[in-house]
Amino acid sequence: MLVASVIAVVVMVGIARFSYTPMIPEMVAALGLSKSVVGMLATVNYAGYLTGAVLITRISDLGLKVRLYQLGLVVAVVSTVLMGYTTNVWLWFILRFISGLSTSAGMLLGAGLLMSWLIKNNQKSELGVFFSGIGLGIVLTAVTAELIKDPFTWDQQWVIYGLVALALLIPAWRWMPDYRACALPKRGQPLVATSAVDSYVSCNWRTSAPALAMWSRLPFWWLLLNPCPSFRGRAGWSGIAGLSATPACWLWDVFSRRWGQWLALYLAYTLNSVSILMLIVNTSLASVMVSSVIYGVSFIGIVSMMLAMVGRAFPENPSRPMSRLTFSYGIAQMMAPAVVGYLADVEGNYTNGLWLTLVVMALGVLMLHLARRAKEREAEPALSP
Structure with a gap:
């Protein structure tokens, strides 16, 4: 089941979304795409991801979630393949938007369904293994890009990415459990077996009514500041970040289990800030590579631990709070490239953009x-008597 979930993330996030990164130089060289078109293709993909996150917050029917999750797998394959069959920019925009919807299904519906399955089957309600699929997907697209960039044209490369996604879709679909049997009772009813409650306690969470009531009143905006800097333009660099992110998901689960999730989150934010600061101080190849490794380790920890945190607090419908957090993530992904790009045009470098990122990171920690x-x-x- 875990293997199926990870493979699905590789398909819907790694390939459907991140295959565009190594394809940018190929499409620019072959078609002469302008920077504005390149940027807009990324933006509409983020817009699709954001739209999906908003729609998921409105869905409570488990059967519908499962059907949309399965549809996301198919859409990931189709939208990737079709990118190689047209040069119409508007069709590209539509395909990248749909691909973004697929990514939100893989990230949010997938994480929520997995959380429900883990709780229902008395397993530790952790998502580290699940989110390792993001890193694996980035690595897969980077390696594939290196293998196919010379023998094949840009359009053939898109088709190859789609065929790889199709091959992975088969085991992801066949090994998918019956998520419809994982429905949990509404809040106020007996939640899970004692062993599952024990697993909650081991992760420093309690499922008592007062705790759930507290979380329902906790302002979500306090948790929404999470800048997501990224390094674009070179497939190899994205592969380094993905390679470091893959084992980090599991390691963050181990760390948070031993030392607590709050301390783990503080550490992840600190490491992420260090990776940004390194790019301000030194832009040599060695510094950028080390920064990419630290970034890969830390950003995946922030994402996986934060989403798992709110998912455990609302076990009867974990996709909804996860989607609310992801809504802010999508806004940041749409705004940040424009803001940083403007600052880079004005100043001639990315230094001020990186300093701005550090400021937002500090606000997030606060x-x-x-x-x-x-x-x-x-x-x-x-807790008082």
Whole structure:
């Protein structure tokens, strides 16, 4: 089941979304695409991802979620293949938007369905293994790009990516469990077996009514500041980040289990800030590569731990709070390239954009700290005799 979930992430996130990164220089060289078109293709993909996140917040029917998750797998393959069969920019925009919808299905519906399955089957409600699929997907697209960039034209390369996705879709579909049997009772009813509750406690969470009530009142905007800097333009660099992110998901789960999720999140944010600061101080190849490794390790930890955190707090419908957090993620992905690009045009470099990223990162840590304090204050009355 876990293998099927990881493969699905590779298809719907790794290939459907990140295959565009190594394809940028190929399409620019072959077709002479302008920077504005290249940027817009990325933006509409983010827009599709954001739209999917919003729509998922409105869905509570488990059967519909499963059908949309399966549809996302098919759409990931089709939207990738069709990119190689047209040179119409508007059709590209539509395909990248649809691909973004598929990515939101893989990330959010997939994570929510997996969380429900883990709870229902008395397993540790952790998503580290699941999110390792992002890193694996980035590595797969980077390696594939190196293998096919010389023998094949840009349009053939898109088709090859789609065929790889199709090959992976088969085991992801065949090994997919019956998620419809994982429906959990609504809040206020008995939630899960004792062993599952014990697994919650081992992750520093409790499923008592006061704790759930507290989380329903906790302002989500305190958790929404999470800048997502990325390194674009070179397939090899994206592969380095993905390679480091792959084992990091599991390692962050181990760390948070031992030392607590709050400390793990603080550490992940600190490491992410270090990776940004390194690019400000030194832009040599060695510095960029080390920064990419640290970034890959830290960003996947922030994403997986934060989504798992809110997913455990709302086990009867984990996709909804996950989608709310992802909504802000999508906004940042749409806004940040435009803001940083403007600053780069004005200043002639990315230094000010990186400093701005560090400022937003600091605000995110502050919001995280406020959320922790609010949780502790809300929990005190429930713990008092």
